[in-house]
Amino acid sequence: MSVPIRPASTVVLLRDGEQELEVLMVRRNRALAFAGGFWVFPGGAVDEADRTRGGDDPDEAARYAAAREAEEEAGVSPDPESMVLISHWTTPVGERKRFSTWIFAGEVAPDSEVVIDGSEIHDYQWIGVKQALETHRAGELPMMPPTFITLCAVARYNTASEALAGERETPCPRVLPLLVPLKNKGEGEGGFATLYPGDAAYETGDLEVEGPRHRAFLSNASWQYQYVDVTEPPLYPQD
Known part of the structure; x- marks a missing residue:
């Protein structure tokens, strides 16, 4: 049976930390059927309002969806116009749920307050990008492959502005694993x-x-x- 592919979007929220570039990671409710208990970036489905705002461009609709979801899930409001598309992933064939997911990066102020929704998201942390990878490699901080690959990409940078500038010049992979x-x-x-x-x-x-x-x-x-x-x-x- 063919599984419908739902458009979705997420944003890697970055800030300049005292020691290194930091990223906001949120933990999904363990009870959720998809990626329950995993650490992710704020995001969710593209809705009709996003599509209307983005016109006929699915990339633009996804951009507005990512910013909206960051506000709904974490209380943080990145500027959608300055966000940079990092990659696009389609869930592999054979999975029970499939998504066509845009991953953006956006900078937020170091003192941005995070307020999680307490429903889909049960925890959050600001963590150094390199530290997140080290923690994951130690067997902690469970995540999906696109999250891991994205962190590897962002770990090349020292500041949020450097990351956005670098990713603007980096080709955007569109991946079907x-x-x-x-x-x-x-x-x-x-x-x-x-x-x-x-x-x-x-x-x-x-x-x-x-x-x-x-x-x-x-x-x-x-x-x-x-x-x-x-x-x-x-x-x-x-x-």
Whole structure:
């Protein structure tokens, strides 16, 4: 049965911290069917008002949706006109719920007050971007692959203004992953990998096939990103 793909949008809210660039992360209610208990960026579905405001441009409708959801879920109001589109992700085929999700970045004042809704969102934290990745790699701060990849992209910057300027000049990947269960103990038996264009297994799902590696896999409760011998561009610039 075909699963409808719902348009959604989210925003990476950034501020300049005392030690490093900080990001607002919110924790979804554990009772939610989709990503319950995971740490995410504020966001949600694109609604009719967003589409009206964005005219015929789905990117613009998503922009206004991301700003609106930040206000509704966290009480923070980024300027939608200055937000920058980082990436676009479509939920893999086979999932029970599928979304077409725009991910933006926006700067907010360091003293912005956060007020979570207490319904979909049960907790929040301002955390250094690099610290968030370190905490995740330690097996804490559970998140989905797009969140992890986005943090890796933003971790290249030192300030919010630098991040927005850099992402304006960075190509926006539009990603449809292939979701494949893992059997290799070395890559976290019982988990799964998400494959991206350019991976040797992207068309077939055969993780053992030789060739380029463009994938993320869950190992010890944290995501790892592989980009080896790939002709397709990476999901974020590599060193």
